[in-house]
Structures are given as C-alpha cells and as structure tokens.
Amino acid sequence: MSRRPVPAGAMRANHIWKRFRPDRKAKRLRTAMHYRKATQQGLRTKGRQWTWALRDIDFSVDPGESIALIGANGSGKSTMLKILSQVMYPHSGLMEVEGRVGALIEVAAGIHPQLSGRENVYIYGSLLGLSRKDVTRRFDDIIAFAGVEHAVDRLVKFYSSGMKMRIGFAIAAFLEPDILLVDEVLSVGDASFQRRCLERMSEVLAEGATLVYVSHDLATVEATCARAVWLDYGVMRADGPVRAVLTDYRQAIEERDKLELRADGDARIGEVVVCGPDGGPARTDEAFHVRLHVDAMAPMDATVFLGVSEGPSTPIFSVRHEVRLGDRRAIRCTIPSLPLPGGKYYVWAGIRGPRKDLLHWSPVANFEVVGPDLDPAPNGVVRMAPLYTRAAWDLE
Amino acid sequence: MTCRIFGLITLDVVDWRLSVGGPTVCGGDTVIEEFGARMPEQAVDNLGRPLAMHRYDAAAVPATPARELRYHHRFKLWRSLRELMHSGELIWSLTMRSFISSYKQEALGVGWAVIQPLLSMVVLLFLFHKVGKANTFGANAALFTYVGVLAWNFFSNNCDAGVGALIGNMTLLNKVHCPREVFPISSVAATGITTIIQSAVLVILFAIFRVMPSGTIVWAPILIVMMIFLTIGVSIMLSVLVVYFRDLRRIEPMVVQFGLFVTPVGFALNDPKFKIPHSWWGAISFINPMVPIIDGLRRCILFDQQPRWGLVGIGAISTAIYFFGGYILFKKIETGIADVA
Numbered sequence: 001m002s003r004r005p006v007p008a009g010a011m012r013a014n015h016i017w018k019r020f021r022p023d024r025k026a027k028r029l030r031t032a033m034h035y036r037k038a039t040q041q042g043l044r045t046k047g048r049q050w051t052w053a054l055r056d057i058d059f060s061v062d063p064g065e066s067i068a069l070i071g072a073n074g075s076g077k078s079t080m081l082k083i084l085s086q087v088m089y090p091h092s093g094l095m096e097v098e099g100r101v102g103a104l105i106e107v108a109a110g111i112h113p114q115l116s117g118r119e120n121v122y123i124y125g126s127l128l129g130l131s132r133k134d135v136t137r138r139f140d141d142i143i144a145f146a147g148v149e150h151a152v153d154r155l156v157k158f159y160s161s162g163m164k165m166r167i168g169f170a171i172a173a174f175l176e177p178d179i180l181l182v183d184e185v186l187s188v189g190d191a192s193f194q195r196r197c198l199e200r201m202s203e204v205l206a207e208g209a210t211l212v213y214v215s216h217d218l219a220t221v222e223a224t225c226a227r228a229v230w231l232d233y234g235v236m237r238a239d240g241p242v243r244a245v246l247t248d249y250r251q252a253i254e255e256r257d258k259l260e261l262r263a264d265g266d267a268r269i270g271e272v273v274v275c276g277p278d279g280g281p282a283r284t285d286e287a288f289h290v291r292l293h294v295d296a297m298a299p300m301d302a303t304v305f306l307g308v309s310e311g312p313s314t315p316i317f318s319v320r321h322e323v324r325l326g327d328r329r330a331i332r333c334t335i336p337s338l339p340l341p342g343g344k345y346y347v348w349a350g351i352r353g354p355r356k357d358l359l360h361w362s363p364v365a366n367f368e369v370v371g372p373d374l375d376p377a378p379n380g381v382v383r384m385a386p387l388y389t390r391a392a393w394d395l396e
Numbered sequence: 397m398t399c400r401i402f403g404l405i406t407l408d409v410v411d412w413r414l415s416v417g418g419p420t421v422c423g424g425d426t427v428i429e430e431f432g433a434r435m436p437e438q439a440v441d442n443l444g445r446p447l448a449m450h451r452y453d454a455a456a457v458p459a460t461p462a463r464e465l466r467y468h469h470r471f472k473l474w475r476s477l478r479e480l481m482h483s484g485e486l487i488w489s490l491t492m493r494s495f496i497s498s499y500k501q502e503a504l505g506v507g508w509a510v511i512q513p514l515l516s517m518v519v520l521l522f523l524f525h526k527v528g529k530a531n532t533f534g535a536n537a538a539l540f541t542y543v544g545v546l547a548w549n550f551f552s553n554n555c556d557a558g559v560g561a562l563i564g565n566m567t568l569l570n571k572v573h574c575p576r577e578v579f580p581i582s583s584v585a586a587t588g589i590t591t592i593i594q595s596a597v598l599v600i601l602f603a604i605f606r607v608m609p610s611g612t613i614v615w616a617p618i619l620i621v622m623m624i625f626l627t628i629g630v631s632i633m634l635s636v637l638v639v640y641f642r643d644l645r646r647i648e649p650m651v652v653q654f655g656l657f658v659t660p661v662g663f664a665l666n667d668p669k670f671k672i673p674h675s676w677w678g679a680i681s682f683i684n685p686m687v688p689i690i691d692g693l694r695r696c697i698l699f700d701q702q703p704r705w706g707l708v709g710i711g712a713i714s715t716a717i718y719f720f721g722g723y724i725l726f727k728k729i730e731t732g733i734a735d736v737a
Contacts, residue, residue, distance in 0.1 A: 015461070015465050017461040017465065020735065052459075052460075055457050055458075055461075056457045056458070056461070062443070064442055064443050065441050065442055065443065066441075066442050082570065082571075082734055085571070085572070085573050086573040087569070087570055087571065087572070087573050087734050088570075088734040088735065089467060089469055089731045089732075089734075090467045091461065091466070091467060092461035092462075092465035092466050092467050093461070093465050093467060094467060101573060103571060103572060110568045110571075110572065112493055112497055114496075114497040114500050115493065115496060115497055115500075119492075119493070119496070122489060123489045123490065123492070123493045126485050126486045126488075126489040126490075127486060127489070127490075127568070127572055127574060128572060129486075129574070131485055132485060132489075205442060226439075226440065226441040226442050226447065227441050227447055232454060233454070235452070235454045235457045236452050237451070237452055237454060238449065238450065238451050238452065239449075239450045239452075240439070240447060240448060240449030240450055240451075241439030241440075241447045241449060242439075243439065244439065244449045245449070248451070
C-alpha cells in the first residue's frame with residue numbers, strides 16, 4: 001500500500017474487504033444458549049456465519065472524475081458507498097478519502113417533522129458540515145431548488161413526501177463538496193426535479209468536484225459518468241469507460257436471465273426465430289423478420305404482440321396483429337427497416353386471447369443487431385431509448 | 397453519388413451538392429472530415445485523459461483477505477477531541493432541534509419543564525418529609541428537596557435521553573459522516589437548557605420562602621461542571637452500549653428509578669434516621685458521584701458550608717473515569733455501529 005499524500009477530492013480504495021453476519025439472532029441470550037447446547041451435542045460445526053459483502057475492491061479516483069458504481073441488487077454498492085462516506089469501516093484494506101464528502105442520499109431521516117422548513121434547512125445543513133453562515137448565503141438557492149418557497153415556515157410534517165425529500169436533497173446539492181456521493185435518489189422526485197438534480201450534478205462536476213454515482217438507471221449513469229466500476233456479488237468485475245462496462249454488465253444480465261418459453265394457458269409460444277435480410281443477422285435500417293410458432297388448444301381469435309427491448313425491461317416499441325390461432329401456427333412478422341443501432345436486444349411476445357386476457361408478455365428470444373453505434377448524447381442528458389434514425393447534415 | 401464513411405453513416409453527397417450548390421468534391425471532403433474526426437471514439441474521463449478498460453476475474457479473488465491487510469481503526473484521543481471541538485455549531489443545531497421539537501405543539505410548551513420537577517418535589521416532600529420525617533437540618537424542606545431534584549433530574553433525564561440518542565438517529569448515522577458523539581452530547585445540552593429554566597424556579601422559590609442563598613454558593617460551579625462531565629460520560633456510554641445490547645433500554649429506567657432512592661435527593665446524606673455509615677460514604681461517592689455532588693450543592697447553597705471536599709475528590713476521580721472511559725469506549729466501539737444497525 002503506497003502512502004502518497006492524497007489531494008482533496010481524491011479517493012483510493014485499497015483492497016477493501018467487508019463482511020457481515022446475517023444471523024444477528026446470535027446476539028440474543030436465548031439463541032446463544034441454544035448454540036451452546038448445539039455445540040456441546042456436536043450439532044454445530046462452525047461458529048457464526050460470516051458472509052463477505054465486499055472482496056478485494058481496489059480502485060482509485062482522481063479529483064474531478066465522475067465514476068458510477070453499478071451492479072445488481074446485493075452486489076455491495078451501498079456497502080461500498082457507506083465505506084466511502086466513512087460511516088462504515090472496512091474489515092481489511094484501507095479507504096483513503098480526502099476532502100469534504102457531500103452525500104445526496106435518501107435523507108428523510110435528517111428532516112425533523114416538528115420543525116419548519118427553514119429550521120430544518122439550517123439543522124440539516126450543519127449535519128452535513130455547512131456552517132450557519134454558509135447556509136444563510138445559499139438559503140434562497142436551496143429553497144428555490146427544492147421548490148418550497150411558499151412553505152418555508154410551515155412545519156415539515158405538513159409537507160408532501162416529495163417536498164420533504166426535495167428539501168433534504170436541495171441542502172445536500174448546495175454543499176459544494178470535494179466529493180459528491182449520489183445514491184439512487186433521482187427515482188423519488190418528479191421529472192422536472194430529476195432534471196434539476198442532473199443539472200446540479202453536472203454543475204458540481206464542472207466546478208471540479210469528484211462524483212460517485214450509484215444507480216440502477218443505466219441511462220442516467222451513461223449520461224453523467226465517464227467511468228464505471230461494476231460490482232458483482234461483492235467483487236469487481238470491470239473498471240473502465242462507462243459504455244464498455246455497461247455493455248459487459250448488460251451482457252452478464254442477459255446470460256443470467258434465462259429466457260423461458262412458458263407453456264401454460266390456452267396458447268403457448270413455441271420456437272422463436274429472428275433474422276435479418278436473407279436469413280442473415282439483423283442489420284440496422286434493413287429488413288427484420290421474426291417468426292414464431294404458436295400452439296393453441298382450440299381455434300380462437302387472438303391478438304399477437306411483438307416488442308423489442310434493450311435490457312430485460314420495458315420494450316422500446318411494439319407491434320400487434322390480429323390472427324386466428326389454431327394448432328401449430330407459424331406467424332411471421334417483417335419490419336422493413338429496423339430502427340435500432342448495433343447492440344443486443346430482446347424480442348418480446350404476447351398473445352391476447354378472446355377474453356382480452358394477456359397470455360404471455362415477456363422476453364422470448366435475444367438477438368444482436370449489426371450496425372452503427374448510436375451517437376452519444378451530450379453529457380447530462382438522459383438517453384431515453386436506443387432508436388436509430390438516419391440524418392443528413394450540411395455545412396453552409 | 398453516395399458516400400459511405402467508415403461504413404456507418406451514409407451521406408447523400410448528391411443531395412448535399414444540390415442544396416449547397418457550391419464546389420464539388422472538395423466541399424464533400426470537408427464534411428467527411430467533420431464526421432471522420434469524431435468517429436473513432438477514444439473513451440476519456442472527465443479530465444480528458446484516456447480511460448482503459450480493466451476486466452477482472454471474479455474467481456481469481458481469494459476467499460479471505462490476506463492477514464496483513466486487516467484494517468485496525470486507530471483511535472487517537474486528542475484528535476477526536478479536536479474534531480469534537482470543531483463540531484460546536486452542529487452540537488448547537490442539534491441541541492436546538494431537540495429542545496424546540498420537544499416542547500413544540502404542546503399546549504403548555506416549556507411550562508412542562510417547570511411543572512415536572514415541581515411535581516417530583518411535592519412527591520418527594522410527601523414521601524420523605526411528611527411520611528418519612530426526614531431531617532433537613534433546619535433548612536426549608538421545599539428548597540432542600542428542590543435542589544436535589546434539580547440536580548438529579550438533570551442526570552436522570554440525560555440517562556434516558558442518552559439511551560435514545562444514537563438508536564433514535566440510526567438512519568441518519570448510517571448515511572452521514574460526523575463525529576457521532578455529538579448526538580448524546582447535544583441531548584445533554586438540550587437537557588441543560590431545561591435545567592437552566594428550572595433553576596429560575598429555584599430563584600423564585602428562594603423569593604417565596606424569603607431565604608437568601610448562602611455565600612458559599614461560589615463553590616457550586618465546581619460541582620456543576622463535575623456533574624456535566626459525569627452526565628456526558630454516562631450518557632455517551634449508554635448511547636453506544638444500547639446499540640449493541642438493546643435490553644439496556646429496559647434496564648436503564650429501572651436503575652435510574654432505583655437511583656432516586658439511593659442518592660440523597662429527598663434526604664440528607666448525614667440524616668441520622670437513614671443511618672448510612674460514614675465508612676461507606678467514600679465507596680458510595682466513587683460508585684455514584686451524584687452523591688457528593690448533590691450533597692455538596694445543598695451544603696453550599698443552603699447551609700453556608702463548603703462541600704465535603706474529600707468526597708468531592710473521590711467523586712471527581714470517578715467522574716474522570718466515567719467521562720474518559722465512556723468517551724474511549726464510545727470511540728472504540730462506534731466503528732461497528734453501521735454494521736449492527
């Protein structure tokens with residue numbers, strides 16, 4: 001472990017390890033006695049079970065960098081963030097953090113319901129390390145950012161939950177920290193507040209602060225961060241440019257989520273074949289074919305839905321067609337010009353029966369599109385869906 | 397003429413030439429370069445430095461960390477005390493928060509701060525002086541009891557508040573880094589404000605009974621400082637212990653209630669009726685420094701006597717042990733708070 005002095009805004013995680021004991025019941029006397037008995041009888045082989053939440057996390061961040069922590073639930077992102085913010089201490093390794101750390105986190109806890117918005121701004125500000133003078137200087141900005149100008153002197157318990165959240169977030173947003181930690185907070189506010197938060201994050205970055213962003217919203221991750229670290233069940237899988245890491249991450253999710261063709265109900269979807277022009281791979285802006293076999297128990301009128309999604313989440317677009325289903329029907333759908341950039345996608349299929357009940361609506365196959373990358377969006381702007389469109393440009 | 401750039405974007409140069417109507421291939425080249433310059437995108441970080449992709453093999457990570465990596469939280473007493481000194485503003489904010497919020501929205505508001513010790517005084521007067529016939533050595537029984545109640549309330553209310561100081565702010569503590577001892581310390585300060593208000597009642601009681609406090613009251617500040625340090629020590633110790641051992645939440649009120657009767661709150665230490673042997677006084681003072689403090693306060697406020705310095709000295713040693721012991725214990729085991737809660 002080298003021990004060079006660290007400039008403000010820098011962070012270095014040196015081989016961080018952290019473990020937890022899930023069975024907190026062992027702390028209780030009754031359980032302790034039970035364990036003792038079990039030990040005496042030779043039933044218990046091992047002591048308390050420790051599980052590693054983080055194993056050998058090692059990376060360093062320079063001042064002014066923007067880095068995202070991504071990973072599935074339970075992969076150790078929040079634990080890492082707690083160690084970063086020095087609330088939790090590692091089991092092994094060393095966390096070096098230099099400079100003032102500001103955290104944009106779910107903060108309802110720090111807001112006292114019995115006090116007015118004004119009082120809360122001051123108290124919460126000092127909790128985050130702002131002096132009274134600093135808060136006074138930024139008070140109007142904070143209140144405007146939170147959008148609670150009309151309710152400053154109202155007790156916070158009469159605020160809506162969105163207002164409460166926004167006021168906590170606004171104080172943290174005006175911390176002027178050296179390091180800004182953002183943990184999955186954007187999901188709480190409404191669209192305009194989310195946009196303000198993203199703008200504020202970009203501003204803080206432009207002022208030279210370091211940004212650490214934890215989110216499941218991969219689109220905002222890509223928009224705000226240049227670099228990403230992917231945690232997978234407590235170990236680092238990748239560290240590098242955000243797009244490359246996200247590609248690896250998405251691929252891993254796809255491999256993990258086995259696509260299943262469900263075989264229940266009155267109709268079921270059998271084999272699904274996806275191809276591009278002339279039976280080759282799918283290509284951007286060229287013809288795209290989906291062929292699926294549908295088995296129905298009895299002949300019926302139904303609507304077949306097809307959709308395409310990027311991750312295994314909501315589809316980007318969908319098409320539908322009304323057909324008469326029978327025994328082993330093959331349905332072929334052609335999209336003359338596929339509006340997708342190069343990448344990996346899922347095909348979704350669904351059938352709505354005569355009683356208007358949806359029989360299946362889930363990813364049934366995955367495919368790869370050969371084609372150009374989507375041009376990157378300007379930073380701070382969230383790309384909504386990967387839709388490719390032709391563009392002609394001229395210079396005059 | 398259609399021109400493909402890197403096989404990715406198709407530019408209709410014919411259209412372009414029509415729309416611009418300018419020079420032919422040369423103009424087209426310019427456009428192509430515009431695109432060409434941007435296309436081979438090298439990933440860079442915010443500072444414009446190239447960013448390399450590192451992939452790691454999860455299977456290559458050992459199952460347990462190497463022994464020499466083990467992290468030991470080094471506790472430096474003076475450094476943490478200095479950090480505490482710098483959080484004065486935070487302590488003040490939290491103090492005001494708990495003080496304001498505890499009396500807000502109650503019809504009587506701060507009035508409760510006054511009523512509560514007066515009621516305990518009446519109960520103790522009845523118990524010890526009406527029923528128990530305790531000896532006040534010539535002092536006014538109400539004043540005699542109120543001085544005891546004032547000091548004891550400060551201590552016992554802080555024990556109660558200390559228990560909740562950390563566990564009541566757990567969600568916050570798990571998110572924001574700050575010296576955690578500010579929570580119990582600010583709850584002591586909030587109780588302190590209440591005690592100051594209650595002391596005003598003592599002044600009024602003096603006026604009502606037409607008694608002047610004795611001149612030896614100049615010794616009282618020493619005892620009060622001692623009481624504050626003792627209370628902080630006990631309070632921070634309780635606040636961190638209860639995180640690991642929740643049962644303490646139930647035990648603490650019982651111990652404090654019991655303490656009311658083994659501390660000379662309603663009676664005098666040297667009351668012949670209760671027959672506390674002289675030889676025990678030192679030991680009692682060591683275990684419970686509130687004994688010499690209350691006894692001393694009463695002597696110097698009501699009886700024009702100096703505190704019993706011997707007992708106060710024993711109490712001071714024990715107070716130092718409570719304070720530094722409590723503080724060191726707090727700093728030692730606070731590292732695990734986020735893991736448990």
